[in-house]
Amino acid sequence: MATVPPAGGPVTAREELRAGPETAHNAGRPKAKSGRSPLHRGENLFGWLFVSPSVAILVLFMVIPIFLALYVSFTNWSGLTSPFSHSVQLVGLTNYRTLITKPGLYQTDFATSIRDNFYFFLFTVPLQTALALWLANLVNSRFLRAKGFFRTAFYFPSVTSSIAITIVFIFLFQGNGVVDSILGWFGVKGPDWVYDQSGVFTNILNALGISSPGWGNHMFIGLSLWNWVAGPSVGMCVVIILLVWTTSGTFMLFFLAAMQTIGEEVDEASSIDGATPWERFRFVTLPLLRPALVLVVTLGFISTWQVFDQIVLLGPQNPTTITPSYFAYQVSFQDSNFGAGAAVAFLLFCLIIFLTLLQRRFVKEDLTK
């Protein structure tokens, strides 16, 4: 069902890069003539022949499952029979309706998962991009010693198993765990991080004396407005910290690679022109990093909506950290309701496409300025 988004990642990435290094790479070559010489006649056929294994794999493991999942989202398939057996009935838009318009548990749960994931996305993408950029700038510095060590150290969280890291985080953040003990030194009583369901924004508003005003009771897709503006739960903050820390290493590498294509003479020239280090970074390095920045943000947009393994580990019953991809899994396997599960995945797919298009639009407008 949700097989589509990963394909989206590389494709967008490639398109973004097309404007950059690839064109530069091809620039020196003579242009191919429009009419093909006899020598190149078989090229087309061979081209297809060479790509056919990967095309076959893509069709078999991506295209067919996507269409099957789309079909399943319109059925009441239980997952225990063949999806084409006579016991499986087409139910039209029922699955989509129970998720979006029909009041009930699925509607509330789906809205909650979208909310939780939205705040996760809202905080993770800027934080991981900023941290990665800062780290890359740091390890790219000419004056830093033991660059290799620092590069490896910062990249390490990204190559470690996400399962192992998540388990370590659960131990660190458990009630009376390491983090709470350290907070205790400063006289702060830490929350029961992972299991704390309360939203960060509502906690702040409560502290300011605002609690559930009148407008907060209006319902919107199964959740009250007060619940919608609750912000990430304290439990979700742990996931945000975890994800920012683990992904920043990979993205640091992207930025580092891009930074190394910037010639030293550019830096020197700006220094001679009297630019301060900050101005150099802001007006020289950053604009030149634009393709890498777009790539990192795009990947961040997509991957934050697919977070799954950390969520599974944080506890299958943990209400503070439900994401649509986990919700799809839960509905499918726990409730034997693969139709609704596939519908969740497709709604998530549409959401990711929409957000990615939105992001690309903003980037384009910015470019024309």
Next chain:
Amino acid sequence: MKRWKAITGLGVSAALLAMSASAATASSPTKLVGKTRGVTLNFMIASSGPAETNADKAAAVAWGNSTGNKVNVINSSNLTLQLTEAFSGGTPPDVFYGETPMFESMAKNAQLLASGPLVDPASDFYSSLVQAYTYDHTFYCVPKDSSTLAIEINTAMWTAAGLTNANLPTTWAKLAYDAKALTKGHVTGLVMSNSLDRVGAFFAEAGGSYMNKSDTGFAFNSPQDVQALAYLQGLAKKGYLKFTPGDGVNAGWGGEALGTGLAAMTIEGNWIIGAMQSDYPKIPYEVVPMPAGPTGKHGTLVFTNCWGIAAASKYTAAAVSFVKSLASPAQQLKFANAFGVMPSRPAVAQEWATEHTTPIATGTETPNVSAFVQGDAYALPQVATVGFATVETAFNNEIDGLASANPQQMLSSMQTNAQALLQP
């Protein structure tokens, strides 16, 4: 990419299915097929640990040797996932652990052989267990074992608080008194998991239930259920009762709370015995039955697995013979002694109870298990309605905040959500 595996898996298996369209049609439920000698059965289990795995393997080898067959034991770490994949792929294991949450869905889709009466008559087993595996008046699958809830008490704390046998929590009033007396400093009198699978026992004690009398709908908003939740709320408000995890007790479940000395009493099933023996041998504890409610009614919950046989199996005759040996009285006693599950036959359970009567257990001792065994007679089984897991999760999420919640409202919304499952 790992996150994709679970989700893509379903698409992929569906795709493969489409190509190998030879979907096995379910055979007639009562007609047994296949040879009974020289076959190899696939047996999928979800073991609680090495003790259970080895006991299952030994039982499989013993049956295989005596009947001239072979059994291939597959231990799954995620049974629901693996069984779903196997069933949708048309190649389910011949015999498997059937779990309550999946049972109704399997029966509905004719994936489960109605093997109950073929193995042994229903009257041989506890009726609460037979009821759990009956769908549409058909006894589908033989109960493998049972586990019931009881109260486990840290006896060191009990005596330190000046409590005696006269104070044992036989009624709600006494339980409240004990929980208050035992709450001191960082110790909470009573700690239990924040789950309907604990709280529900009090519904039964108040005279309530999950389903209505005629079993046609849910009855969560009954006055009895509300009374039970209000009673627990009273304890929670005063801090004598806390839930885990997430209610300020740093423990994953009741057994851990008892074992680490954060709880003086907890409510768990007989699976706690193994954990106390291996993880917390220093804690002395005793097991007493769940209290009686205001009307003197006893109540507890029962959890069970069954020996499922796939309707699509090519060797249902051999599979029934295998399950017969697994569910035999002698084999049940072996399982009970190997890893502490309770036999599903009253006669065998009584025999097992007479073997374990240590009043206060420490170290590797097994406590007096009669409290668990007697619960089997009146215990309430889990809800098997397809989709109930989500409804239960929504309710469980509210339990941590019970002290400041509205019990009537919590139960009414669960009633609405559960009742919605019954309407297509």
